[in-house]
Amino acid sequence: MLEIYNTLKRRKEVFEPIEPGKVRMYVCGMTVYDLCHLGHARVLVVFDTVVRYLRYSGYDVTYVRNITDIDDKIIQRANENGESIDKLTGRFIQAMHEDSEALNVQSPDLEPRATHSMPAIIDMIQTLIDNKAAYVGPNGDVYYDVSGFAGYGSLSGKKIEDLRAGARVDVDESKQDALDFVLWKRAKPDEPNWDSPWGAGRPGWHIECSAMSTQCLGNHFDIHGGGMDLAFPHHENEIAQSEACTGEHFVNVWMHNGFVQINEEKMSKSLGNFFTIREILKIYRPEEVRYFILSSQYRSPLHYSDDNLDKARGALARLYTALRDLPEAAPAEDTDYREHFNKAMDDDFNSPEALAVLFDMAHDINRCREKDVKRAAALAASMRKLAEVLGLLQQDPESWLQGGITSDGMSDEQINDLVVQRDQARDNKDWAESDRLRDLLQDAGILLEDSAGGTRWRRK
């Protein structure tokens, strides 16, 4: 029985889809004005894993992840670059897709873009005005009237009075209340704009997600996810807008992933302490990054450090080492591991515990591979099947172990030549020469393993 921590309830609850066997899920995607950093990678990987597990559990999932391709920062960046908005967003959307693919993140079923969803956005704003939940300010902008929505603050556990008291919100004379937020902004000269009943302009940030999610998934759907920082105000505002518009309950389960931290601080653009996915992929392989992300439960902080990425590398080496040299086989009948794995993932997607099951399997494989190859091979097949749910261990073990970031290292040919030389020295019992060659390779990051079947090597 799958339990998910629901931010709205502040506890785990048994997941029950609105429609039996089906899950409709929406995740707030990127604002495409720059390259994705590790924090974005976490959202991509975490919710990809959620979708994989739901599908593995038998649900028919419709997964929507939007793209915000119009906002202040995009306009600003395009101006700075002297580049058109379309060109800028096109570039970063492509980069995001490349990064996702590298991290073995499957494409969402739908990937709506704000600029392609204007009719739905405008309709929604019109309905909100008709329902007296929104008003046109003296400056021509359209605002949402927070005071009219009774449940405001329920997602983030905030009280309207507290918010007003601590308001650091810009004083804006056009708003009736400091907490009101903009639905439609009148275009300034030279800004991109769309026609609307309230003049040429563009949507506020929050309304696009309400419009796109309900357009793709209906007024009431199962899961809405995103980073913790979106809970307030973004998701709070989405609830207010959507429910005031449709009159229906918006979302059953709200999921929020924790931050990537660096030196005990949130990794973020504004703090400038971020690493882009691309920077990290120059040093670590994508699967190592994915493993690193999944080595912490999605709501916990994820501590970025080279040391922790190195550990991910070591852990994957152990798992792939267990998988090598085994014949193809059907997955084992033995379901204890699978049950344990499912139990871990059923508990709010506890990936660290699920990974521990894979290590138990690796241990078992190593123990029985000599005496019972059939069992070892079957276990290996089961292990890969479970790992696939996490998006891991799908590569050829030997290739993985010999692979690595090889930009300035030895080529495979050079390595193989040296290994052959060393084997000749070993045949001659010339241990001095043999050890010299091993040290030489080791300095180049190559580890040798002698066995009855011959010498093999791998990159450290």
Add this chain to the structure above:
RNA sequence: GGCUGAGUGGCAGAGUGGCUAUGCAGCGGAUUGCAAAUCCGUGUACCUCGGUUCGACUCCGGGCUCAGCCUCCA
């Protein structure tokens, strides 16, 4: 100030009212020409103070510390 979440062994990171998490690192052994990989064994822990309990790291309450949100942010 208001709200949220967290404090576990050298590091990372799960979990449980009494019974080995797991990985890396350490130590001893097997194996090896030497190694590596693997196996066997092993050490180190649950922020603090109270309470509940036969028994709490695990439940409850106070405190301390940390992170985050309250402004764009995944």
